[in-house]
Amino acid sequence: MPAIPPHDTPHDDDARAYAERANADRFARLLHLSTHATPNNAAFGPPIVNTSIYALPPQPSGTYQYARWGNPTWTALEDALAVLEDAETITFPSGMAAIAAVFYSLLKPGDRVLLPSDGYYTTRICADKYFAPMGVIVETCATAALAEHDLAGYRLVMIETPSNPALDLADIADVCARAHAAGALVVVDNTTMTPLGQRPLDLGADIVVSADTKALNGHSDVLFGHVSSRSEELIGGVRDWRRVVGAIPGPHEAWLVHRGLETLEVRFSRMCASALTIAQRLATHPQVQSVRYPGLPSHPAHELAQRQMHSGGSLIALTLADEASADRFIAACPYLRPATSFGGVHSSAERRARWGDAVAPGFIRLSVGCEPTEALWQGIATALDAA
Ligand SMILES: *Cc1c(COP(=O)(O)O)cnc(C)c1O
DSSP states (O other), X not given: OOOOOOOOOOOSSOHHHHHHHHHHHHHHHHHTOOOSOOGGGOOSSOOXXXXXXXXOOSSOOSSBTBTTTOOHHHHHHHHHHHHHHTSEEEEESSHHHHHHHHHHHHOOTTOEEEEXXXXXXXXXXXXXXXXXXXXXXXXXXXXXXXXXXXXXXXSEEEEOSSOTTTOOOOOHHHHHHHHHHTTOEEEEEOTTTHHHHOOTTTTTOSEEEEETTTTTTOSSSOOOEXXXXXXXXXXXXXXXXXXXXXXXXXXXXXXXXHHHHTTHHHHHHHHHHHHHHHHHHHHTOTTOSEEEOTTSTTSTTHHHHHHHOSSOOSEEEEEOSSHHHHHHXXXXXXXXXXXXXXXXXXXXXXXXXXXXXXXXXXXEEEEOOSSOHHHHHHHHHHHHHHO
16 A cells, blocks of 8 residues: 655645645545554455454563453544544543543542533533542533633633534633643543544644544444543543443444544535535524524624634524424424434434523524535425424
8 A cells, every 4th residue: 555645734825724634634544544454454444343352472462452451443443533633542432431531530639620511511410420529629611701711720621612502612722721821731522523623632632522422423323432632641541541440432333433434524514514504594584583603704703713613513503483483493394303412414403491501492403414405404494484
């Protein structure tokens, strides 16, 4: 196999064009990565290795000593994710297992942690239920208020941008610079944007976590997660945690995510392009009271979105008149599945007030999938007329 060309380097064109090219280059390399050895690299797909033990020489060494330590199917996926993140990656059986691994490997009694008050709810439950009783001081801050928040005295600052479901933004580079100056580590939950849509490690974050359950796998058929870091000390701590505690992915699930990942670039491009078109049209639709989408100039942090994100993402927040019209809209649209997750090939939507989110009763989070854009819009427009 010919050598894969290295990244080109920025020259006179602008940083955004360079970032897009670097992303494209990474993805092409990912697709042609074949570290799962078969004779002559003949097999395109990685093997699903179902084993609990490995034949060991008299002096065991390396990863494949016992299957809680390592598995060749995880390795194939972790190698591919490492290309995409530009960072060593450890996989987990769910997004929450990945987040918990970061907390458990880093936090000690007396540490102060700052979590987003408008981020993924279970992350806060995890901290409150298991870390606060052990003496970790758990504090929260709204994503849009992070810019004004004093970061002195924290061990760890966690960012989730865009926030969920209101799609507020935080400036990752700014928070990282201030957190580092104050001696804190920064963890970014990059689930909603994926490494193709936003690159927290390039912006200074110490650790990225992702629920690959969502867009990264994209087919709504598996739960999965990963942690990436360019710090050997930090990623080593996460690797040791997984090996000791046993929160390990199944080989079949890892294989499914590897398969999903190979189409991430085409799926995510379609999803984000459709989301922009649909957000623009929703914004002028008489039935819609308001639309929040980072790719629209009406978003309060649109300028930041343009600097920090490679697209506006695949999630749209929209508000209809009330609970009943929101429910009617979702039920009437043939291409919107009523579901609480997002990032899949099938568009889905849900009224978030049903979970107690601090949003209007008619507030809907729309996850734009891979349907052809005009067909999807027709379905949405027809359902809005019926709402
Ligand atoms: C879904 C999600 C998680 C949790 O992932 P699971 O795979 O369900 O454990 C974490 N963070 C964000 C932002 C999510 O959307």
